[in-house]
Amino acid sequence: MTRPSDTKSRIQEVARELFLRQGVQHTSLRQISERLGITKPALYYHFNSREALLRSVVQPLIDELENFIAERRPGPPEELLADYFDLAWRHRDVLMMIVSDLTVLTELDLVSRMLAWRESLITLLVEPGAGPAARIHATVAAGGLSDCVVQYAELPFEEVKTAAVEAAVAALKP
Structure with missing residues (x-):
């Protein structure tokens, strides 16, 4: 017998795959339920809307990014950028889904939060009082x-990480 949490995870997995392949706006709950071989009411038992399902797919990235920003202190930029790369790589499917369908940011009201996360990351990378160039x-x-996580997601992790972190560290230099 399938447990509800198993069904919920399967729904999220299929939704993630279809959102990534077809785009969020072109994926219906009907398509997801048909792909899983369950009824639409069974899907609604776990997620009361497409937005709720979408949010559940994106939420692990949001949670991990918020924790990353909250727990970090200024330190060696190489370490910070390497750790940030690792986080982004773990969630590259969700990042690719968002980049391929930017309406996700608006639909989930994430634009201002994403900008705030980026600003926090920048603050961690520059010295206090640094000017606009830094x-x-x-x-x-x-x-x-x-961008490297999304653009080169099909390449081996270490190859992309090494080159991306080296380039990011080089970009920090005046």
Whole structure:
């Protein structure tokens, strides 16, 4: 017998796959339920809306990113960027889903939160009182690192991490 939590996980897994392949806006709850071989009411038992299902798929990234930002203190940029890369890589499917369908940010009201997370990351990368040039370099470093996770997701982890972190650290230099 399948436990409800197993069904819920299966729904999230299929939704993640379809959201990534077809885009969030082009994936219906009917498609998800048909793919799983369950009724739409069975799906609604676990998620009362497509937005709730989408949020459940994105929430682990949100939680981990918020914890990452809250727990970090300024330190060696190489370490911070390497750890940030690891976080992004773990959630690359969700990041790819968001990048391929930016309406997700609006639908889940994440635009201001994403900008705040980026700002926090930049603050961790630059010295207090640093000028605009240092902040711009940090923005390029953080953004470029995230972009590499999405752009090169099919390449081996170590290959992408090594090159991306080296490039991000180089971007920090004036």
